[in-house]
Amino acid sequence: MATGTNTMTKDTILKVEHLSMKFGGLMAINDFSFEARRGEITALIGPNGAGKTTVFNCITGFYKPTMGMLTLKRSNNKEFLLERLRDFEINKVAGVSRTFQNIRLFSGLTVLENLLVAQHNVLMKASGFTILGLLGLPAYKNAAKAAIEKAEYWLEKADLTDRADDPAGDLSYGAQRRLEIARAMCTEPELLCLDEPAAGLNPKESLTLNALLRGIRDEGTSLLLIEHDMSVVMEISDHVVVLEYGQKISDGTPDHVKNDPKVIAAYLGVEDDEVEEIEEKLEEGTI
Amino acid sequence: MANGYQNVQEDVMAKAVKEGAIAGIIAFLMFLVFVGIETYQDINNQLVWRTRWGLLAVFVIVAAVGRFLTVGFIKPHLDKRKLAKAKTGILEVSEEKSFFHKHFLKIALVFLLCYPFLAMMIFGRQGSLKYVDNFGIQILIYVMLAWGLNIVVGLAGLLDLGYVAFYAVGAYSYALLSAHFGFSFWLLLPMAGILAALWGIILGFPVLRLRGDYLAIVTLAFGEIIRLVLINWTDVTRGTFGISGIAKATFFGIWSFDTGTANNFAKVWGLPASSVYYKMFLFYIILALCMLTAYVTIRLRRMPIGRAWEALREDEIACRSLGINTVATKLTAFATGAMFGGFAGSFFAARQGFVSPESFVFLESAVILAIVVLGGMGSLTGIAIAAVVMVGGTELLREMEFLKHVFGPDFTPELYRMLLFGLAMIIVMLFKPRGFVGTREPTAFLRTRKAVSGSFTKEGHG
Secondary structure, eight states: OOOOOOOTTTTTEEOOOOOOOOEEEEEEEEEEEEEEEETEEEEEESSSTTSSSHHHHHHHHHOOSEEEEEEEEEETSSSEEGGGOOTTTHHTTTOOEOOOOOOOOOSSSSHHHHHHHTTTTHHHTTTTTTTTHHTOOOOHHHHHHHHHHHHHHHHHHTOOOTTTTSSSSSSHHHHHHHHHHHHHHHOOOOOOEEEEETTTOOOHHHHHHHHHHHHHTTOOOOEEEEOOOOHHHHOOOSSSEEETTTEEEEEHHHHHHTTTTHHHHHTOOOOOHHHHHHHHHHTTTOO | OOOHHHHHHHHHHHHHHHHHHHHHHHHHHHHHHHHEEEEOTTTTTTTEEEHHHHHHHHHHHHHHHHHHHHIIHHHHHHHHHHHHHHHHOOOOSSOOOOOOTTTHHHHHHHHHHHHHHHHHHHHHHHHHIIIIIIIIHHHHHHHHHHHHHHIIIISSSOOOOOOOOHHHHHHHHHHHHHHHHHHOHHHHHHHHHHHHHHHHHHHHHHTOOOOOHHHHHHHHHHHHHHHHHHHOOHHHHHGGGEOOOOOOOTTTTTTSSTTTTTBBBBHHOOOOOOOOOHHHHHHHHHHHHHHHHHHHHHHHHHHHHHEEEEEEEHHHHHHHHHOOHHHHHHHHHHHHHHHHHHHHHHHHHHHHHEEOOOGGOOOHHHHHHHHHHOOOOTTTHHHHHHHIIIIIHHHHTTTTTHHHHOTTTTOOOOHHHHHHHHHHHHHHHHHTOOOOOBBOOSSSSSSOOOOBEEEEEEEEEE
């Protein structure tokens, strides 16, 4: 690349460089750069309106960024520039899957069907783009069977096996969140982006979610998540990036970020000039 | 306790009288001008008016007494029954279905296969024409059209108000290709389907970005464009005169149904000459075409493309996030739906022997869409029932001679059929807002196949 900044290390899965997003006169994201590493849970946090979901929408192709480069590196060393892919190709080709802040399930389809829809591209190929499948060839039948087995595996993981044949709209809120994650995982992504997965969950559900996310990471899928619930962020993330007013203010391990005065200021809402004061106090150890 | 019960009953009666009186007053005010006063032309061709107090009184009394009976007797009775049922503690929903319910589809298919012969046995050779043609074939054409539109509207959730355009493309492809090249019905049938599918894709491309109301309006415009082209491109389509003398379908080229040919069906089999054989033959063709549509729809629903259609109806954004190419998915839905419309169109041309733009007006699209909505979007059985009710119903209303006894000898039931039809539709939608069959059959299941309640499925936003 011309800039020469694109030296992705071996364990980087997603590299966001100089990302800017403008809505009319509003600069929602301003020159934002960060890296997510393979096999890690990276959390993107920040106060309300900081631009976290905008970053997500840029990565997953729902917005075209005004400026910047989003590079994704798959495990076979192929690199994709996400901002140049068409919306559905980001999942199909680049292997990036996402969930939504306001859950988007196929509520009139059963839980199992939701997971089968997620395997659309695999099944489509197996059915010879419908033509061979219409003739009832065994190749498609086997693929359909394998798809159901994979769905069963994720149902088990998300603790939804008993509800497999119920409509997705009938599930409780927590179960819907888990189903959305299971559905995203059925596309076999390399990077799973979760937009506030713990929003609206009770503490017990939060704990099961943590276990589910750790399980996903341990199976080799990298995660990128937006979260407000600090107990979830600090508990499970390996790497935290903090965003405020569309700009990065901190980047590092959970412990590092937790003690960063800028982050504290952003979350407690102090004036800019007070940040220095807090910094001094921190050094003195009075906070 | 007994006293209290009596009080409740008195309250109910008082309420019933009150509501009855209110209903009577409202009816009086509403119908005073519409029913109470009639205008007519006198002998000098002047418009004069006279009053019809008697008829107005009938309307008011019916409203008042009806409301009184509903509030005073029917509702308490129903409530009591519901209460008694609740006390037994058994849920009303029973898993057991009656024999008829369970085997409904098989019974319906057997009935359809025997239908032309039954009609011939009961009404004789010429008498059965009406039942095979006006009822049988007419209803089945609409069943097929509605099943075709169901793929676009019911499954993919794309509101298409111009579906009749594909019907027209199919009919005119048959008429023109048959007239110019003399191709046979069996060659033209698939060709008409493919041509209509092509038009489906041509329509699909510009409207892909539109959703909901906007999509509906553009498809409506597309339907009108096709019709206006058919009217104005007189060199090819002969405009409003239409194309007549379209070749009849043959029995796979073995027997012909044209009178005077050597291999005429009736002549070969030594049967008395009658057009009923052709009608019966057409009946079985359209029945086979309907079965093909149903088979393909059922198979497609269990394939990834069918699931993607339904997923698209539920949530398009989620589809994109799962790597589904929504553009291609929408185009296939348009093309598949249009293809069946084209099949139906070419059949229509062969059956009528005449096509003109008059047959492809917006009302046709509206009726087909109404059948899909009334039947329950996505449900083949529901749509078939709705087609029987709507198309058969309007045909039956032509023959409502007994209504003359109610409204006097001047009453012409044919003129009121659209009104009655609209009324019936409103009533059905009030009681069955999701159509006759509101539930959705899942396409795959792990342990038990459970129908999905209509309250979860979405109508799609375009």
